[in-house]
Amino acid sequence: MEENVSEVASKVEGLSAFxxxxxxxxxxxxxxxxxxxxxxxxxxxxxxxxLSKLMEKRNVEPSLxxxxxxxxxxxxxxxxxxxxxxxxxxxxxxxxxxxxxxSLAVGLSLQGTLQNFAGGIIILLFKPYKVxxxxxxxxxxxxxxxxxxxxxxxxxVDNKVxxxxxxxxANGSITNFSKKETRRVDWTFGIAYxxxxxxxxxxxxxxxxxxxxxxxxxxxxxxxxxxxxxxVNIVVRVWLDAPNYWPVFFDxxxxxxxxxxxxxxxxxxxxxxxxxxxxx
Numbered sequence: 001m002e003e004n005v006s007e008v009a010s011k012v013e014g015l016s017a018f019x020x021x022x023x024x025x026x027x028x029x030x031x032x033x034x035x036x037x038x039x040x041x042x043x044x045x046x047x048x049x050x051l052s053k054l055m056e057k058r059n060v061e062p063s064l065x066x067x068x069x070x071x072x073x074x075x076x077x078x079x080x081x082x083x084x085x086x087x088x089x090x091x092x093x094x095x096x097x098x099x100x101x102x103s104l105a106v107g108l109s110l111q112g113t114l115q116n117f118a119g120g121i122i123i124l125l126f127k128p129y130k131v132x133x134x135x136x137x138x139x140x141x142x143x144x145x146x147x148x149x150x151x152x153x154x155x156x157v158d159n160k161v162x163x164x165x166x167x168x169x170a171n172g173s174i175t176n177f178s179k180k181e182t183r184r185v186d187w188t189f190g191i192a193y194x195x196x197x198x199x200x201x202x203x204x205x206x207x208x209x210x211x212x213x214x215x216x217x218x219x220x221x222x223x224x225x226x227x228x229x230x231x232v233n234i235v236v237r238v239w240l241d242a243p244n245y246w247p248v249f250f251d252x253x254x255x256x257x258x259x260x261x262x263x264x265x266x267x268x269x270x271x272x273x274x275x276x277x278x279x280x
Contacts, residue, residue: 043076123166129179135178185237
């Protein structure tokens with residue numbers, strides 16, 4: 001009985017000694033790691049805020065500013081955690097190898113998502129379009145409402161929301177109707193054979209000069225473009241500010257139609273004559 005008690009006491013004494021050695025050896029490291037973690041996260045937040053203020057002063061686009069702020073914050077926190085693990089005594093070589101293998105597996109399973117992520121970075125850096133631009137991409141027309149890391153949101157003219165992956169946008173063709181400040185509007189007006197082309201041209205030129213939204217430089221262009229099957233076609237080209245494109249386009253169609261009718265200029269339409277022959 002005395003031997004058992006002595007053996008238990010010896011084991012307890014050994015565990016106590018081990019605990020003391022562990023506390024002395026790793027306690028200070030653990031306390032230092034906690035302090036370093038708090039300080040490291042504080043410094044990371046300060047750096048992120050400083051970068052955000054710098055980008056704001058440089059008038060960096062809000063979409064890019066938000067992305068860079070979040071990306072830098074995550075990167076700095078990862079570096080702080082890796083540093084803390086090294087202080088505690090974790091073997092970083094094995095840890096990095098395991099992390100690399102896991103990253104490879106995740107990357108293969110999320111290949112499309114990573115492509116969209118890379119596409120979002122390219123769009124934010126090279127800016128083929130920005131929020132508020134009217135674009136045509138991937139077969140859709142709409143105004144860019146939001147540029148996110150993986151997708152871009154378009155609002156169509158009939159108020160639909162189109163969500164397009166950034167990977168296709170970064171690698172495909174995009175028509176940006178808002179990139180330039182001015183645009184050219186083209187019309188083709190048809191008049192009947194026998195009507196005066198000169199009179200029709202003067203009417204159109206008068207309507208153009210009366211519209212202050214149309215630029216005088218470059219000079220408006222009016223010409224007889226073709227002799228169609230049922231009409232003499234007149235092509236009209238003018239330049240204006242990009243936001244005025246559709247208002248001027250529709251207004252001019254209405255004005256030409258009403259004025260031609262008042263001035264006796266006929267706007268023809270396809271007709272077919274049917275002749276019936278009666279046999280006796």
